[in-house]
Amino acid sequence: MALAAVLTGLAGCNTSGCENNRSALPMMGFYNIRSGEPVILDSIDFGGVGAPGDSLLVSSGESTQSFYFPLRFDYTSTAFYIHYDYKEQGLDDPALNDTLTFSYSTKPFFESEECGAYYVYHIDGLKYTKHLIDSVAIVDSLITSYDMERVKVFFRLAEPETPDDPNVDPDNPDNPDNPDNQGKDPEAPAQLRREVRL
Amino acid sequence: MRRGFYLAVAFAAALAATTMVSGQRRVTRVDDPRSGLQGKNENRNPADSIDYSKLVHSHDEMGNVILIDTINGREVKDTASVSSDSTSIPKMKYPLFYSASASVDIWDPVMRAFGQHYGLIEFSGELNLHNRYIPVVEIGLGQADYTPDDNNYTYKVGLTPYFRVGMNYNFLYNSNPDYMVFAGLRYGWSHFNFDVENVTLQGGYWDEEANFNLPRQSVNVSYLQVLFGLRVKVWKQISMGWTVRYKTILHESECNYGKPWYIPGYGSRKGAITGSFSVTYTIPFRHHETDTLAAALSSDLPQKGEVSDAPLAPGDTIRTRSGIEITTESPNN
Numbered sequence: 044m045a046l047a048a049v050l051t052g053l054a055g056c057n058t059s060g061c062e063n064n065r066s067a068l069p070m071m072g073f074y075n076i077r078s079g080e081p082v083i084l085d086s087i088d089f090g091g092v093g094a095p096g097d098s099l100l101v102s103s104g105e106s107t108q109s110f111y112f113p114l115r116f117d118y119t120s121t122a123f124y125i126h127y128d129y130k131e132q133g134l135d136d137p138a139l140n141d142t143l144t145f146s147y148s149t150k151p152f153f154e155s156e157e158c159g160a161y162y163v164y165h166i167d168g169l170k171y172t173k174h175l176i177d178s179v180a181i182v183d184s185l186i187t188s189y190d191m192e193r194v195k196v197f198f199r200l201a202e203p204e205t206p207d208d209p210n211v212d213p214d215n216p217d218n219p220d221n222p223d224n225q226g227k228d229p230e231a232p233a234q235l236r237r238e239v240r241l
Numbered sequence: 242m243r244r245g246f247y248l249a250v251a252f253a254a255a256l257a258a259t260t261m262v263s264g265q266r267r268v269t270r271v272d273d274p275r276s277g278l279q280g281k282n283e284n285r286n287p288a289d290s291i292d293y294s295k296l297v298h299s300h301d302e303m304g305n306v307i308l309i310d311t312i313n314g315r316e317v318k319d320t321a322s323v324s325s326d327s328t329s330i331p332k333m334k335y336p337l338f339y340s341a342s343a344s345v346d347i348w349d350p351v352m353r354a355f356g357q358h359y360g361l362i363e364f365s366g367e368l369n370l371h372n373r374y375i376p377v378v379e380i381g382l383g384q385a386d387y388t389p390d391d392n393n394y395t396y397k398v399g400l401t402p403y404f405r406v407g408m409n410y411n412f413l414y415n416s417n418p419d420y421m422v423f424a425g426l427r428y429g430w431s432h433f434n435f436d437v438e439n440v441t442l443q444g445g446y447w448d449e450e451a452n453f454n455l456p457r458q459s460v461n462v463s464y465l466q467v468l469f470g471l472r473v474k475v476w477k478q479i480s481m482g483w484t485v486r487y488k489t490i491l492h493e494s495e496c497n498y499g500k501p502w503y504i505p506g507y508g509s510r511k512g513a514i515t516g517s518f519s520v521t522y523t524i525p526f527r528h529h530e531t532d533t534l535a536a537a538l539s540s541d542l543p544q545k546g547e548v549s550d551a552p553l554a555p556g557d558t559i560r561t562r563s564g565i566e567i568t569t570e571s572p573n574n
Contacts, residue, residue, distance in 0.1 A: 153499030160440040
């Protein structure tokens with residue numbers, strides 16, 4: 044019995060879990076164009092154009108810095124939109140939505156016994172609007188199951204405006220008004236402002 | 242006055258004698274009475290000489306004379322009959338071509354019975370050199386047809402031969418060849434095709450489904466195995482043994498649609514350790530006659546404790562278990 048258990052264990056020892064994603068899932072991250080630092084947005088909707096039931100990948104109210112955005116394997120391009128839900132700044136307007144359209148080629152790929160087979164994508168092109176997006180960078184155009192950030196979206200962000208407090212020393216390192224601290228706190232939700240480029 | 246004359250004559254005589262001695266030294270040989278006995282054994286009898294032709298003896302692989310004690314069968318090297326150049330310990334006790342073996346590896350069939358999804362059977366041939374260096378050729382058949390329960394594909398490799406060559410080194414090379422403890426190296430090579438079929442993708446954010454097969458891929462793989470093993474004779478010429486093998490891929494041709502999971506001869510890509518369990522049939526080669534005699538004497542004579550301590554008398558005959566008769570002769574013959 045013990046020998047049978049050992050042999051069964053040896054024969055079945057290769058069925059441990061897959062350490063990577065079981066599909067090629069690209070990841071997107073949000074960044075501040077001024078500082079280059081990651082930013083967390085808490086009032087955006089992010090979804091696929093034509094997604095079943097208009098389902099969203101990111102909903103307003105969620106604090107998001109990065110997330111996965113699956114591509115369609117039956118098509119050669121997939122479009123996503125960003126709706127800004129910042130009502131106080133007057134950005135809650137579908138006309139200000141930004142859209143990103145990825146064009147790509149697919150290839151079937153067998154990764155391993157545990158992770159199985161799926162499609163990998165090679166991004167051939169990207170089109171995007173620039174309402175509040177400044178630029179988009181593609182870190183790696185080959186999308187596999189390896190878990191890494193492939194796309195960086197840089198936004199034009201306005202820093203939160205706070206009234207001047209005469210009791211606060213502007214040179215204090217803990218003072219958020221200190222220019223040295225601006226844009227360096229990725230944990231604080233950022234405020235979007237539509238900026239006009241000169 | 243006369244006394245003075247005598248003194249002068251005596252002095253002159255003494256001076257003349259001294260002058261003659263210093264001018265001509267003589268060494269006179271004196272015979273030692275013991276010299277007549279040196280190098281001779283006064284107690285020696287003519288029958289005390291060792292007549293090697295009347296002793297039971299054989300020769301080993303190095304040409305040394307091996308004297309055999311007919312009482313207890315013990316062998317003693319005759320160190321007096323060998324030159325100083327050949328008195329070193331022989332490195333090889335067994336002959337160059339000692340034996341050949343054929344083995345079947347039943348590891349994969351057993352493991353498949355316990356849930357392994359690949360592998361079929363393997364055979365190997367060996368040539369035993371000096372019971373120390375053992376060149377090995379391994380030939381096997383690999384196959385896989387696997388559909389994991391919790392995944393989305395079927396992996397197939399048709400019936401594919403594979404090959405390995407290498408060598409074992411037997412650490413017990415001067416011991417009983419019925420037991421082997423060895424380490425070895427193998428270089429393996431396999432050329433095969435593999436298919437990944439019935440891949441299903443479904444659901445997800447876009448609620449799409451797909452069912453496809455990957456194109457067939459042809460692969461060349463070479464690999465190295467480092468092994469350690471044991472083998473024990475179990476019955477006549479049948480022995481059994483196992484090996485534990487560390488494996489690593491040396492070269493692999495590029496695959497556009499993903500690397501193979503199962504490689505015939507190498508096994509699963511995942512994991513670096515594998516093993517074998519072999520049943521071996523050994524064919525001994527015919528050796529020199531004196532070796533056969535020595536082996537017969539050493540193994541067939543009564544063992545220690547089975548014989549009387551009384552020495553054999555001239556003319557006594559003893560018979561070994563295999564029928565060899567040994568007769569002691571009178572020293573006078």
